[in-house]
Amino acid sequence: MSQFRIGFLPLVDSALPIVAQEMGFAAKEGVEIALVRDRTWAAVRDRLAYGQTDAAHLVAPIAIAMALGLDRPATPIGAPFMLGLNGNAIAVSTVLAEALGVGLESDARTVGERLSAMAKAQLSMGRRLRFAVVHRYSSHNYMLRYWLAACGCDPDHDVEITVVAPPFIADAFAAGEIDASVVGEPWNSLAVERGDGVIISSTSRIWTRGVEKLLAFRAELLDERRGEVEALLRALHAAGRVVADPAQTGAVAELLSRESYIGLPSALIERALSGRIVARKGGEAVKLKDFLVLQGEAANFPWRSQGMWLYSQMVRWGHAPPTKEGFAAAAAVFRPDVYRSAFAGTGAVLPGASLKVEGAINEPLGAGSHGGRLVMGPDAFFDGRLFDPDDPFGYLAHDGITG
């Protein structure tokens, strides 16, 4: 039995490795998963970088920042498997929710413009709305910035964006330290149940197939233990079928709710798994389409173009330099080659390409594939923009950034 120590934060999208281990999919592949729980992304990252863990459930931009050596010595990282798309909600304090007057019933544009107007009104009174994201290098940060900017709000000037680790978001609302947040589940739902927060939108409404968590390895380990890694990926993929089965949602939520995993009631965890989100305490659940995508339509496939889109946002907000080398290094973190060799001949659907134009699919669309028919779900950005990985500098030029 080959063992993998996998670091994770208590979030619903840590489901695949947990289910793979607990429901026997790992053992079936000759793999044992030991999960190592932390409370901050910094701790998950450091344990991976210095060998306390073999792999990590990680927000995708942190993996890119590690590989690029942003703020720290560079660590070559490879991510052959995505653990989930989207799954983050945008919540505000009950006071701000009252003042905004719009929420889940409205689209991302409407909510974003209201929020933007509110931020400017506050600014004119000498106060900046304070948002929390989970890390500097997080999809949460980049999706929030993308959304606010497209709705007329300068995220560097009109609001303050601060960092709070997921398990502490609900407390931050309770203490009045933040006005709004972008965080994964079940931490929004916890704030809702305590009566301190209201969910007003989700990242799935900003980018229908937003890149989110990946399974990161030190690149050298990917080479040294390639066969074992591929067995692990097959176990995760098999776990995905259980997680996506509505009949199993209750059992999966029960499992995740254990103290050693998420440690919150399964009723809260079920919300993200089923996409039935309760916006405010005592309210009715609202079905959000594709709120969190853990499986299906190649959701676990590491598209290099998603790494490149993230890099474009790192450049846009001054976190990384506008260079061809930077885009190439970010794309290289994503390892479709490992994914393909892990699933070759298993009957799993494999995309023919490793890059796609992000945001181009409005209706379910058949795509070139091997091993079965691949139908890609809609992946549009709320403002209709397209990211063409062949012309990243053209994309940046639209935002006034030149390479």
Next chain:
Amino acid sequence: MRIAVIDDSPARAAVIEEGLREVGLTDIHVLIERRGMVAQLERLAPDVLLINLENPSRDMLEESFALSRALARPIAMFVDQSDDASIAEAVDAGISAYVVDGLRKERIKPVLELAVRRFNAFSRLQSELHEARSALAERKTIDKAKMLLMKRRKIDEPTAYALLRKQAMDSGRRIIDVCEALITADSMWGGDV
């Protein structure tokens, strides 16, 4: 060299501070309270920041370091790469360090090594304390079970103990487990010992 120590365990922070003072470092500042931590750090401008790896404020602090570098004074991250082994050792001990840009490695290394020794000593102390406490609790449980047997079966202490030991050996369990089972069963039967 100015050193800041942040730890959610004030006891451990004190142990580290004491260790640093013993080797002749005097400019040491311990920060426990999360509120106002960033402002305090900005005022202090430490050369080295030692923080427990699992500290809940780390993501927030890293953001503020990145910002203050963009604005004014840098606090760069971690020791340099050529020293991976000693960093790995620190991570194993549960410490993480942030170091001001340009500080020489020879100056940081002894500080980090000392912190590692102190961290390890602290967790050793804690587990010894934990063991001592549970040993005491075990002895009390065994005494209670012996009393129970002596009273119920009207036997003396050595006989009661022998009985417990035999039961443990026969059932392949530890004596303490047998004693706990006995006490639980007795209390369910309404025992008053």
